[in-house]
Amino acid sequence: MTERDETAGDERDASLHQTILADIEGRIISGAWPPGHRIPFEVDLAAAYGCSRMTVNKVLTQLAKSGLIERRKRSGSFVRTPTSQAAVMEIRDIAAEVAALGLAYGYRLVRRGRRKATAADRARLELPAGGTVLHLVCLHSAGPEPFCLEERIVNLAAVPEAEAEDFSAEAPGVWLLRQVPWSSAEHVVRAVEADGETAELLAIRPGRACLVVERRTALAGAFVTHVTLTYPGHRHALQARFTPAQARAPT
Amino acid sequence: MTERDETAGDERDASLHQTILADIEGRIISGAWPPGHRIPFEVDLAAAYGCSRMTVNKVLTQLAKSGLIERRKRSGSFVRTPTSQAAVMEIRDIAAEVAALGLAYGYRLVRRGRRKATAADRARLELPAGGTVLHLVCLHSAGPEPFCLEERIVNLAAVPEAEAEDFSAEAPGVWLLRQVPWSSAEHVVRAVEADGETAELLAIRPGRACLVVERRTALAGAFVTHVTLTYPGHRHALQARFTPAQARAPT
């Protein structure tokens, strides 16, 4: 297995590390090696790439540190389920977010529709003209109270399977997390005043400050989805811890 | 130089990597090796730690990737000026933030005082009772308009030199950046409604939504400063890009 043409194209002056790294990474984000897949052992990879084991080890160590794979002694190395973003900004799974507060999570689909991409849609997803998107509005609640309003558009060209889903029982974020093997994301955080509909759905007064997190998610260069999450400002804060050095096994 | 007692205490079962890494990192964040300092060459470090050059190389490579040092061929490796946090969330230097918008930066000290740490101060900096803090309120402007209101407390036990500064011409953030060799930080982002004084200073109507970024900065286990930055919500957004794998030389 894992035989490779090592002169794959634009890898002309890259180091051996980077060539192998890009190769393996490509297989993971493309879904060729889906989450849970066991990747070949170091010895086999070394043989396949025609290099020493240490070189492969360096690559796998880096992949493990960046969260793409998990390494288990005796068992091998496995592609991880994408959760590393959550470690940075824990807004990936709202249900988990609510559960962490010790509250009961609730979900309700407010609106669902398919439409030709508007100018705003195209800007958000960097779509060419003529694309179609799925438009979703959902409400997440924590205990008896609204927790977060989600407005989402999904690029149907990138995820055509989404059209068959009705999202009445499952939040689109969770569903997408399953569908898309891996992705990168851009975030924007703002403070806004609640407009009429937002205020009504969130059960707050219009004009109250809300924290808005916008995220768009890309896979292999194309944007898959854009989501706007609106939290009542007085009930929510984002937290993050940064250290110059990346996380390491603490002393 | 660089002679070390390699059995420094709680490094009993750590790998050789981690021992060396922790040691060098400690010298940097403690200020023993200040920004700009050239650290010993790989060969010398290997000799000092009694290991092979590759082991040292692994450590230095990791330090470089995490942003603590910069490596230059032929010159050696140098302790970097702390800017890696800015790469993650670019709110470290407000002057640069304003300049990036193409606007003229302005700074004004609104209030300055020294006080026994209040209960709120102690909570924010995790201070023991009886500590004293410097309390500062400053206004940053972009062009003719207020840009950001800064309210800051500085732990005088950690940075006694701050008491001699009046901060009338230089923002405390910039000054601290020079004083403190390295640090880690915790951020909290919220949306709030402007109260009376905030609104007046920011030249907005009371009740308008504002984006609030709180940051506290730690050095070697002790908190140095806590700052609350309040931005008019309609004029400011935080942006961040996350990728599962850490940044690498792109293809």
Add this chain to the structure above:
DNA sequence: CAGTGGTCTAGACCACCGC
């Protein structure tokens, strides 16, 4: 042009853990 970091090798030993 000499010394630096960047990279790679061909081994080696070890701890651990699933078979």
Add this chain to the structure above:
DNA sequence: CGGTGGTCTAGACCACTGG
């Protein structure tokens, strides 16, 4: 017990670059 990843070695060659 055997195979896995984790770690380390004692070299080596190269590209680059600053003195």
